[in-house]
Amino acid sequence: MARKRSSQHAAPQPTPPTASGSAGNPISLRGSNSPAPAAPAIPAPPTGRSGLRSAKSLGTVAVGQPTTQGNRVAKAAPKKKEPKPKPIKKECFICATTRQVSNCAGRGFKAVEGACDHFQNTCNVCIGKMIKEKIVKRDLDEAVLVCAFPDCEHVLDYNTIRQMIFKGARENWDTALLNHHLSNSENYVPCLNPNCGRYFSVEDCQAKSSESRSKNKADRSHPITCPYCEEDMCLDCMRPWHRSTSCDKAKIAEEEQSLQVIKNISKPCPKCGANIQKNGGCNHMKCRHCKHDFCFSCLVGFGPNMQHAEGCPERNQNILQDPRNWLPDDVNIGNWMPAMMRAAGLPDLPQQPGQVLPPPIPPPPNPVGAPRQPEPRGLLGLLQMIRAFHHNHPEVNGNANGGQDQPGN
């Protein structure tokens, strides 16, 4: 039973998997239309009066019939078959779109009794988008939504949110929540096949496995098979099934592979060593693990006296001494060159600027480690040429530009 359960389970059990899986009854996260756990009866719509009152007090648009009529019609309409009353509309605090107040999921507002004004005036579409953000941020410990308005801590509970958002969003959220919680459970394991990934119970298998392990130490590895896609895995080390190799060897091989990949795509936090991958944004990185701030390029920590390491593209030349920031106001072709050279703290050139000026001079080799330099243009380009000249003519370079120039050459 512990081995290859799949043959018994896969075919003859078409029972639609539910969210409450148990031993031998695997959980499917795909296509599970499982209803909310004991979804309560849909709360009665707030009486027209209170609904309108709150809308009025907020100064939002409440287009439609006068209070009394709206109230009466809401109750009596089905019987009398009067022409449908104009639905109550209001504007969403978040997306500023005017939508209908209705009592179901969809593009309107779901009236939620007892919710704060902010949630009363947040449309279902925006609620759905907030849930989507929670999934993206893996903020899944609590299946609730806390009001984001300042000084309001109203909480929408799981069932209420489920009644507001669209079916697709609902399913995504349930899947994410379930995965998140099952990943903390010992009795469920996810299939390792990247195209499957569904969780199934291994409660029985584990009992069997530890039994046999105590009986016979040599017999170490135990294959289990995913009941959905028949992927074989090793129960003892939770890796793809490794046949004759021992778990230890399989582990070492996998670790090596993983370390290589991690090494290729990440850098360790200089403080806590957690490997960090950058997927966007500027180089100012904050370690999620130890909250350390550092430059992702040169790994120097951010702080009041911080200076980026040499060769780091973030290493601005000392801002105060970067001549680009100090171009004289009265630039004219006669005096700009010496003025700039002085501002840069460089010795005067042995030649006249006029000799450097003719355009056909090929652009200087870009110093290594200066990928962020803008394309040389105008005065800036000329300045870079001068700096390159100093690189290439160390005899006139002196030490004046010691720490400021890009390293290289």
Place this chain on the structure above:
Amino acid sequence: MSASAKKRIMREYGECMTEKPAGMKINFDEQNMTKWEVLMDGPDGSAYAGGHFKLEIVFPNEYPFKPPVVSFRTKIYHPNVSNDDKGSMCLGLLRPDEWKPPNKVVAVLRLIQSLMVEPNIDDAIEPSIGNEYKENRKEFEKNAKDWVKRYAK
């Protein structure tokens, strides 16, 4: 960009017009409403007084669920503005993990104004300027004013 995001941006522009935050002008292009150009005066009493700064506010497609992106188009000597061709800012409510959908651009503009009066040294993107602000305020003000004269007039 979804229609509701556009509506929200329109609404916020309307609010900016009625509230008229002091000391700034917003250039709004209906053809491309996701990119605002803001002309902000240096607040009186700050080192930036007398300067006029051009800012760009870009709204992401997911706005207001993701924060707008702010960058200074005019060079400014400030610890919280990167001293490069981007002039970017990334602190406080502009950080993706701190942004909340109810936040409004007006709040962002106010944040920028208050940062021009008092920079946030603890979250400096240009630590050397931040340090100068802390250790040698006179020098900082001199430099900041000098840059205003050079770039922000």
